[in-house]
Amino acid sequence: MTSPFRPILALAVLMAAGPVLAAGPALAQVILVQAAKVREHTVASGKQVRLVMVPNLKKDCSLGPQPELKVTGAPKNGATIQRAGKVKTPATYRCPNVEANVQALFYESKAGFTGTDEVTVEIKGTDGTVSTQTIKLTVGGAGTKEGPKDGAKKETTDL
Numbered sequence: 644m645t646s647p648f649r650p651i652l653a654l655a656v657l658m659a660a661g662p663v664l665a666a667g668p669a670l671a672q673v674i675l676v677q678a679a680k681v682r683e684h685t686v687a688s689g690k691q692v693r694l695v696m697v698p699n700l701k702k703d704c705s706l707g708p709q710p711e712l713k714v715t716g717a718p719k720n721g722a723t724i725q726r727a728g729k730v731k732t733p734a735t736y737r738c739p740n741v742e743a744n745v746q747a748l749f750y751e752s753k754a755g756f757t758g759t760d761e762v763t764v765e766i767k768g769t770d771g772t773v774s775t776q777t778i779k780l781t782v783g784g785a786g787t788k789e790g791p792k793d794g795a796k797k798e799t800t801d802l
Contacts, residue, residue, distance in 0.1 A: 680774065685781045689754045691724070694762060694778050696747040698730070699769055704738035707769030712746050715775070716763030720782070721752035723762060752782045 686692040697710040714723050725748050732741045748764055760780040767773050 681777045681779065683779045683781070684750075685783065686750065686752065688752050688757055688782050691749045691751045692780075694723075694748045694750050695764055695766065695776060696730075696745050697766055697768065698732065698738075698743035698745045700732070700738050700741060700743050701769050704741060706743065709744055710746050710769060711767040712748050713765045713767075714748070714762065715765050716761065716777070718750060718752075718760045718762050718780070720756045720758065720760045721750055721780075723764075724749040724751065750778070750780060752780075757782055 684692055684694065695712065697712065699707050699709050701707040709727070712725055714725075717723065725746065727744065727746055729742055730745050732738055732743060734740060748762075750760075750762055752760060758781075760782055761777060762780065763775065763777045765773055765775050
């Protein structure tokens with residue numbers, strides 16, 4: 644004779660496991676998301692500065708799918724411009740002297756604006772990993788020295 648509580652017990656187990664089972668794909672996506680990175684740049688008012696440039700190179704230096712850039716936090720006092728192109732990686736890059744397709748994101752402030760602005764961008768690399776970068780911008784007058792404040796190499800508007 645079977646217990647009358649067996650179907651109820653089975654239902655209770657399924658209800659308890661439901662959120663865990665449903666979260667499976669979401670948990671897999673969370674693993675692929677890297678921690679947010681915050682960087683700072685200084686730019687002259689009305690001038691363009693390259694914020695991000697991502698090549699289509701895999702970790703083994705072979706060519707992969709085109710990386711994807713998605714602005715998730717648009718600037719309030721300027722605009723972003725996305726460009727695609729080809730570049731040869733520098734000798735100091737992890738994959739030196741390789742011609743790669745790149746996606747690049749540029750920022751240009753409104754004419755005459757000085758102050759601070761901010762851009763947040765999601766970057767999906769060739770391996771499917773998604774990272775988020777928040778770039779804090781200090782926009783100065785025409786004589787402002789351009790470049791990142793975090794010690795990184797000065798970037799230009801060239802791809």
